[in-house]
Amino acid sequence: MDGWYPREKEKLKKLVEKLLESASAKQTERNFSVNGIIVPHAGYAFSGRIAGKAFSLLKNSLSKNSEELKGKIAVVLGANHYLPVRGAFSHNKNYWQTPLGKIKVEKNCFDKLDISGEHSIDNQVPFLQAIGFKKILPLMISEITSNEAREIAEKISKIEGIYVFSTDLSHFLDYASAKAKDEKTIRNIENLNKDYLLNEKNAACGVFPLLVLIELCKLKKWKPQLIEYKNSGDITGDKSAVVGYASFVF
Numbered sequence: 578m579d580g581w582y583p584r585e586k587e588k589l590k591k592l593v594e595k596l597l598e599s600a601s602a603k604q605t606e607r608n609f610s611v612n613g614i615i616v617p618h619a620g621y622a623f624s625g626r627i628a629g630k631a632f633s634l635l636k637n638s639l640s641k642n643s644e645e646l647k648g649k650i651a652v653v654l655g656a657n658h659y660l661p662v663r664g665a666f667s668h669n670k671n672y673w674q675t676p677l678g679k680i681k682v683e684k685n686c687f688d689k690l691d692i693s694g695e696h697s698i699d700n701q702v703p704f705l706q707a708i709g710f711k712k713i714l715p716l717m718i719s720e721i722t723s724n725e726a727r728e729i730a731e732k733i734s735k736i737e738g739i740y741v742f743s744t745d746l747s748h749f750l751d752y753a754s755a756k757a758k759d760e761k762t763i764r765n766i767e768n769l770n771k772d773y774l775l776n777e778k779n780a781a782c783g784v785f786p787l788l789v790l791i792e793l794c795k796l797k798k799w800k801p802q803l804i805e806y807k808n809s810g811d812i813t814g815d816k817s818a819v820v821g822y823a824s825f826v827f
Contacts, residue, residue, distance in 0.1 A: 596629030655697030744783025746821030
């Protein structure tokens with residue numbers, strides 16, 4: 578494992594295929610159309626199975642109608658971890674590169690930067706490539722207001738696409754405290770409560786993408802449903818300072 582995921586093409590391909598099988602038969606049997614998902618963005622060793630369950634439900638939903646994937650754009654919204662900017666930015670190249678190859682970046686009206694180093698977006702792309710998407714609209718969301726979140730939601734709501742929002746939950750609390758805080762955050766995401774996200778410290782690192790999610794779900798009358806929650810303590814066994822991970826479908 579090199580960084581967030583394996584850099585060798587075959588290793589990454591096999592790992593993503595394995596993670597896409599992580600949803601239970603009971604989950605994949607659920608008969609509903611998937612409009613989008615919320616997934617974590619830690620290294621695949623930590624949160625890959627939680628993300629994989631959401632992507633597997635997306636894959637299953639699309640496989641029921643193979644025509645549905647043709648021409649469909651994956652709109653991927655992630656947090657800003659590295660760049661000293663505020664607002665919404667797309668990529669400044671016409672493709673996104675992973676070890677699985679290049680995927681086209683859809684033309685768009687957002688400001689452009691080189692956001693290829695933003696792992697909250699990049700960690701989702703191999704899953705989308707494995708599912709069969711040919712186009713993405715990557716958006717890095719940084720320090721926006723509620724009004725700006727609404728404007729972004731209105732823009733992307735007009736796209737014929739699937740929506741992928743990326744966030745981790747609380748960071749570096751002890752296991753019990755993290756679990757209690759994350760359960761509260763999960764309830765507020767499901768209830769589309771943006772006030773909680775704006776006012777509660779250390780609830781989610783992707784708070785600004787989540788503001789867009791809430792506005793989009795209100796526009797479209799969608800409701801997020803939790804698929805799975807775990808934190809890093811469940812994976813590593815170290816419960817002294819953990820990071821929370823959850824996946825949802827809507």
